[in-house]
Amino acid sequence: QVQLQESGPGLVKPSGTLSLTCAVGGGSITTSDWWSWVRQSPGKGLEWIGEIYHSGSTNYNPSLKSRVTISVDKSKNQFSLKLRSVTAADTAVYYCARDTSATFSNEYNWFDPWGQGTLVTVSS
Amino acid sequence: DIQMTQSPLFLSASVGDSVTITCRASQSISSYLNWYQQKPGKAPNLLIYAASSLQSGVPSRFSGSGSGTDFTLTISSLHPEDFATYYCQQSYNRPPYTFGQGTKLELK
Numbered sequence: 001q002v003q004l005q006e007s008g009p010g011l012v013k014p015s016g017t018l019s020l021t022c023a024v025g026g027g028s029i030t031t032s033d034w035w036s037w038v039r040q041s042p043g044k045g046l047e048w049i050g051e052i053y054h055s056g057s058t059n060y061n062p063s064l065k066s067r068v069t070i071s072v073d074k075s076k077n078q079f080s081l082k083l084r085s086v087t088a089a090d091t092a093v094y095y096c097a098r099d100t101s102a103t104f105s106n107e108y109n110w111f112d113p114w115g116q117g118t119l120v121t122v123s124s
Numbered sequence: 125d126i127q128m129t130q131s132p133l134f135l136s137a138s139v140g141d142s143v144t145i146t147c148r149a150s151q152s153i154s155s156y157l158n159w160y161q162q163k164p165g166k167a168p169n170l171l172i173y174a175a176s177s178l179q180s181g182v183p184s185r186f187s188g189s190g191s192g193t194d195f196t197l198t199i200s201s202l203h204p205e206d207f208a209t210y211y212c213q214q215s216y217n218r219p220p221y222t223f224g225q226g227t228k229l230e231l232k
Contacts, residue, residue, distance in 0.1 A: 036221075046168065046211055048221040061220040062125075095167055108174040109215040110158040114167035 002027040004096050004115035012090075012122050018083040022096030022115055029077045030054040034099035036111060037070060037081045039092040047092075051099050052079050086122045093117040126150050126214050130224035136232040141202050145227045147195045147212035156216035159188055159197045162226075163208045171210075172197065199229075207231050 008020035022035070029035065036051040050060035052070045060068050064083070072079045083090060097111040127150035137143050147157065155175035160168035170179045172188035175195060185200045199206055212224040 045225050046213075046223040048219075048223070050219070059219045063220070097167075102174075104174065106154070108156060109218075110170055110173040111160075111168070111213070112170040112173075112179065114169070117167050 002098060002113055004098065004113060006094060006096050006115045006118040008118060008120070010119060010121060012086055012120060013124055014087055014122055015085055016122075018081070018086050018090060018094075018120055018122075020081045020094055020096075020118065020120070021078050022080070023076075023078045024098075025077075029072065029079065030074055033101070034059075034109075035072070035079045036097045036099045038095045038097055038111070038114075040095070040117075041089075041092045044092075049081065049083075049094075088122050091120065091122045093119050125220055126153060126217055126222050128212055128214055128222050128224040130210075130212060130227050133225060133227055135227055135229045137202055137229065138232045139202050139204055142198065142200045143202065143229065145197045145210055145212075145229075147190075147197070147224050149193045149195075149214055149216075152192045153214045153216035155191045156214055157188070157190065157195045158213045158215060159186075160211045160213065161206075161208050162211065168211060202229075204231075 003025040005023045012018045034051040037049040050070050052058045067084045069082045095117045097114040101109045129148045131146045157175045159172040162168040176188045187198050209226045209228045211226050
């Protein structure tokens with residue numbers, strides 16, 4: 001059973017870079033799944049940041065694309081998020097999640113499982 | 125981007141009640157719609173995928189329906205552990221995947 005665990009600094013200074021890692025346990029990152037980052041600002045809803053395939057292919061939310069890089073380290077079975085030029089608006093709980101799929105008549109995708117989430121606060 | 129609009133945003137109900145949450149997409153998304161439950165301080169948990177397929181381990185009192193632009197999540201006979209926030213999410217078109225604003229189900 002795949003389990004995900006986020007790690008990284010809980011406090012980042014304004015204009016700095018937010019860096020998080022998601023360790024994938026109980027399974028390989030080199031399956032046919034994609035691997036996503038999702039964030040949730042305090043008291044707010046969910047925002048998809050982007051995702052990566054084990055080949056290194058990525059998809060990003062256009063609203064964040066200019067500041068985001070997601071990378072994969074197959075040797076460590078983990079993937080990472082970097083968000084540059086952060087402001088207080090980037091304060092959120094950051095989740096990693098597996099974007100898995102199945103084919104019925106068409107291919108459907110969903111997020112399962114999720115990591116427990118890590119709170120990142122942007123403050124001086 | 126495909127906008128997802130949930131209603132109501134807040135819902136009060138009692139244990140044993142049946143409730144329905146609605147999710148509307150800004151364009152047709154066929155059956156590419158997922159539902160998640162989130163409890164305070166926890167990550168979202170998948171309930172329903174592909175509009176109506178129940179995730180393994182999820183109680184059968186949860187059901188999903190709809191296609192195109194209009195979808196519903198129904199919880200029949202509410203249990204105490206069902207009081208949480210529920211989100212819909214479209215997987216028709218990425219980037220980006222998008223979520224609804226969430227519906228908070230509270231105990232009356």
